[in-house]
Amino acid sequence: MSEVLSQSEIDALLFAVSSGNVDTTPPGGAAAGAGQKEDWVAYDLTSEEKIYHGKLVGLTGIHERFARLLRRTLTGYFKKKVTISVTNTDFLKFGDYISNLTLPTALNLVSMPSLHGHMLYVVSSKLLYAFIDAYYGGIERPFAKLGQREEFTSIENNMVRKITDMVITDLKEAWRLNYPLDLAYERTESNPAFVGTIHHSDLVAAVTFEIEFENLSGPCTLVLQLRSLDSVQQALSINVTAELDQQAGQWREHWLRELAQTHLDVRAELGTASKQLKEVQAWKVGDVLTLNQDTASPLVVYLEQMAKLRGLMGVYRGSVAVRLVGDDGKV
Numbered sequence: 001m002s003e004v005l006s007q008s009e010i011d012a013l014l015f016a017v018s019s020g021n022v023d024t025t026p027p028g029g030a031a032a033g034a035g036q037k038e039d040w041v042a043y044d045l046t047s048e049e050k051i052y053h054g055k056l057v058g059l060t061g062i063h064e065r066f067a068r069l070l071r072r073t074l075t076g077y078f079k080k081k082v083t084i085s086v087t088n089t090d091f092l093k094f095g096d097y098i099s100n101l102t103l104p105t106a107l108n109l110v111s112m113p114s115l116h117g118h119m120l121y122v123v124s125s126k127l128l129y130a131f132i133d134a135y136y137g138g139i140e141r142p143f144a145k146l147g148q149r150e151e152f153t154s155i156e157n158n159m160v161r162k163i164t165d166m167v168i169t170d171l172k173e174a175w176r177l178n179y180p181l182d183l184a185y186e187r188t189e190s191n192p193a194f195v196g197t198i199h200h201s202d203l204v205a206a207v208t209f210e211i212e213f214e215n216l217s218g219p220c221t222l223v224l225q226l227r228s229l230d231s232v233q234q235a236l237s238i239n240v241t242a243e244l245d246q247q248a249g250q251w252r253e254h255w256l257r258e259l260a261q262t263h264l265d266v267r268a269e270l271g272t273a274s275k276q277l278k279e280v281q282a283w284k285v286g287d288v289l290t291l292n293q294d295t296a297s298p299l300v301v302y303l304e305q306m307a308k309l310r311g312l313m314g315v316y317r318g319s320v321a322v323r324l325v326g327d328d329g330k331v
Contacts, residue, residue: 056205056229058178058236059089063207063222066174073166074211078134083212087219090208095200097223098192104152106160107195109186110168117228118186118197120221121167123160127211127218128152131159134213151190160188171222179235198225267302268311268322269293298325 063086071084090097106123123131132155152160168183175181189195198204207222229236271293293299299322301309311322 056226056233056236058239059205059207059224061239062174062178062236063089063209065177066170066222067209069170069173070167070209073170074163077166078131078213080134080213085210085212087208087210090206091203091226092206093200094198094202094204094223094225097204097206098195098200101192104190105192106152106157107189107192108160108164108167109189109195109197110164111184111186111197112181112228113184114182115228115231117225119183119225120195120198120223121164122221122223123163124219124221125152127220128156128160130211130213130216130218131163132156133216135159157188161185164188177240179232198223202227265302265304268313269300269302270313271299 067084067086071082074082074084101122102125104125106128108121108123110119110121111117112119164185168185172181172183186197203226205222205224205226207224209220209222211218211220271291273289273291295313298310299313300307301311301322301324303309309324311324314321314323316323
């Protein structure tokens with residue numbers, strides 16, 4: 001039996017469905033079908049989330065290190081206990097992300113010159129109010145009204161800039177084990193339409209952090225332009241930990257010690273002479289061989305058969321020696 005329906009069979013099936021001759025109700029009725037577990041999973045063919053999850057597993061370790069570093073930084077800055085946790089990472093189009101933002105929101109644009117891309121450090125109004133309250137000694141009670149304004153005050157903007165500078169410093173340190181990322185602050189926008197450098201169709205990774213003070217909390221988000229990370233996928237393909245970096249440092253010290261104890265063949269060339277074979281055959285004991293090297297001119301010193309240094313011939317404590325000099329003859 002053919003698995004492909006002919007055109008006449010398709011027309012007959014559509015007519016039967018529209019006329020009610022074919023029952024389209026799920027087995028057990030609509031109510032029973034609603035309670036049953038579906039045997040299919042919706043999948044968006046345009047989604048690249050699974051692909052990037054496999055390619056950029058190193059981002060997990062980077063953001064965990066960043067959360068620890070920023071917690072220590074903010075604790076020292078506000079003189080209060082701060083807890084930071086990574087809540088979730090979403091891969092989506094930038095336009096979909098900014099369409100769900102609640103204004104006012106501080107969008108801090110940070111460039112990545114070495115990767116020719118940008119990232120955003122997004123501070124929600126709820127978190128910014130918590131920063132202001134913690135810094136100026138507020139009563140630390142939850143905020144009842146959010147998103148009632150379109151712009152931040154100058155005091156709030158100054159606080160955003162200070163926090164952003166701290167974030168950039170900690171991000172550089174968090175990335176150091178995987179890739180020495182260069183970051184530079186560009187500007188802060190409160191309107192998503194003015195970001196401009198990241199196109200709405202660009203795929204981004206939105207990493208959300210929850211920052212908690214004693215009685216206040218709020219989210220902040222790092223939005224990374226995934227297109228700019230294509231050139232460093234190899235560095236982000238593994239989750240590097242601090243223990244691995246420490247172990248690498250120990251191996252480095254080990255090999256430096258081993259290299260320092262390596263024996264090298266050092267040889268100083270007194271000069272050369274060109275003779276014919278018949279002249280060599282006529283040599284007798286006591287004959288003097290004249291070289292092309294003057295006794296006062298620097299000699300060439302070889303390290304493992306490679307000319308590296310120059311020196312002057314002499315005597316040191318009764319032994320023949322060579323004193324190293326520069327190319328210009330100065331010690």
